[in-house]
Amino acid sequence: MSKKWLPYELHTHTYHSDGEHSLFELAQSAKEIGLFGIAMTDHNTMSPLLECDLVEQENHIHIVRGMEWTTFFGHMLIIGITDYVDWRDLGIRDIHVGIERVHRQDGIVGIAHPFRVGSPMCTGCFWEYEITNWHDVDYIEVWSYTLPSILTSNQRAYRMWTDLLNQGYRITGVCGRDWHISSKKTLEPVAVSYLQLGTQELSADKAVVEAIRTGAVSVTMGPLLLFTIKSAANGSDFGIGDEIPLPHLDLAWEATVALDMSERADHWHLDEQKFTIVLFGNLGVMEERVIAGPVYSVSFPFQTEGLTWLRAELLGVVANCRTMIAFTNPIYFQAANPAAI
Known part of the structure; x- marks a missing residue:
C-alpha cells in the first residue's frame, strides 16, 4: 500500500471549551493554512464533534475525534476514541487506570506541554501525574505553541523525550499548537506534524492513531x-x-x-x-x-x-x-x- 506524508494539527480548541472559534471556523482556518487534518481536543468535552461529519464534508478536511483531559495534575491528549472517557476519579497516582480506558477504545494518549508553567498561570498545565510505566504513554507533545523550539519549556520536553528514547521507550514526539485563536492573529511560525498515512485510509482515525503510535511522524516549522x-x-x-x-x-x-x-x-x-x-x-x-x-x-x-x-x-x-x-x-x-x- 502506498503512503503519503500529510500535515496535521494535533491540539485544537473551540468555544465548547476555551477557544474563540467554532469547529467549522477552526476547520476553515486549518484548510486555509494547508493542513490535511486536525485533532479535535477540547478541554474535558467531545461536544463539538456532534457536528463533525458536516464540518468535514463542507471543508474537505479530516477531523480526528479526541479530547484533552484538563486536570489539576496535568493535561493529557486523547486521540482516536469513539466515546467520552472520564478522568474525574483519577488521583495523582492513578493515571495508568485512565490510560487503560483509552487504550480499550483503541485510542492513544499523549502528554501535553509537560513543562509549561503551571498554577496559578495555567492550572494543571505542568505535568505532575506519576508515570510508573512509560510504555503506556503513546506520545509526548515536545513542541507546543508557536515558534516552539525557542521556548525553554519545550526544550525541557525535548530533552525528556530524548532521555526516554535512550532508556529504550519508543514514544513518539509530536508538536501541538494548542490552537485557541484565529490563524490571522498569529504572526509567529507554526509547526505541524506530518503523519505518514496509507493512501487508502487517508480519512480514517485509525490510520492517524497507527501513524502516531508507530512514530511515523516528522515535525517542522518549514519544509x-x-x-x-x-x-x-x-x-x-x-x-x-x-x-x-x-x-x-x-x-x-x-x-x-x-x-x-x-x-x-x-x-x-x-x-x-x-x-x-x-x-x-x-x-x-x-x-x-x-x-x-x-x-x-x-x-x-x-x-x-x-x-x-x-x-x-x-x-x-x-x-x-x-x-x-x-x-x-x-x-x-x-x-x-x-x-x-
Whole structure:
C-alpha cells in the first residue's frame, strides 16, 4: 500500500471549551493554512464533534475525534476514541487506570506541554501525574505553541523525550499548537506534524492513531524533513518509525536526509540560507552536514554498532532566530539482547 506524508494539527480548541472559534471556523482556518487534518481536543468535552461529519464534508478536511483531559495534575491528549472517557476519579497516582480506558477504545494518549508553567498561570498545565510505566504513554507533545523550539519549556520536553528514547521507550514526539485563536492573529511560525498515512485510509482515525503510535511522524516549522536508511548490500530501506531487524545490522548502511521544499510552501517562510542537518541518536551526534539549494538532500555511509535509535534534525534561521526548524522521529535498531525495562 502506498503512503503519503500529510500535515496535521494535533491540539485544537473551540468555544465548547476555551477557544474563540467554532469547529467549522477552526476547520476553515486549518484548510486555509494547508493542513490535511486536525485533532479535535477540547478541554474535558467531545461536544463539538456532534457536528463533525458536516464540518468535514463542507471543508474537505479530516477531523480526528479526541479530547484533552484538563486536570489539576496535568493535561493529557486523547486521540482516536469513539466515546467520552472520564478522568474525574483519577488521583495523582492513578493515571495508568485512565490510560487503560483509552487504550480499550483503541485510542492513544499523549502528554501535553509537560513543562509549561503551571498554577496559578495555567492550572494543571505542568505535568505532575506519576508515570510508573512509560510504555503506556503513546506520545509526548515536545513542541507546543508557536515558534516552539525557542521556548525553554519545550526544550525541557525535548530533552525528556530524548532521555526516554535512550532508556529504550519508543514514544513518539509530536508538536501541538494548542490552537485557541484565529490563524490571522498569529504572526509567529507554526509547526505541524506530518503523519505518514496509507493512501487508502487517508480519512480514517485509525490510520492517524497507527501513524502516531508507530512514530511515523516528522515535525517542522518549514519544509518537510525526510530521513531514510538503505542497505548498501541488499537495497533494503527503512524510514521514520521503522525498526531495522537484527539480521540486517551487520550490513553497510547509507543514510539520506532530504528537505521537501514544496510541502505547504505558501504557508511558511525561510530566508535563503545554508541549513545544518544533524543525525542524533543514543550515541549522541552521529553526523552533521551543511546543505543548501538547489539540491536539499545529503547522503552518507554510517555504521550501526551500538545504535538503538537515530533521528534527523534540521537547524537554521527562522524568525531571526538560529534554532531547530524540524525533527523526525527515530528509526530504531533491534537489540540483540533487549534489556527488560
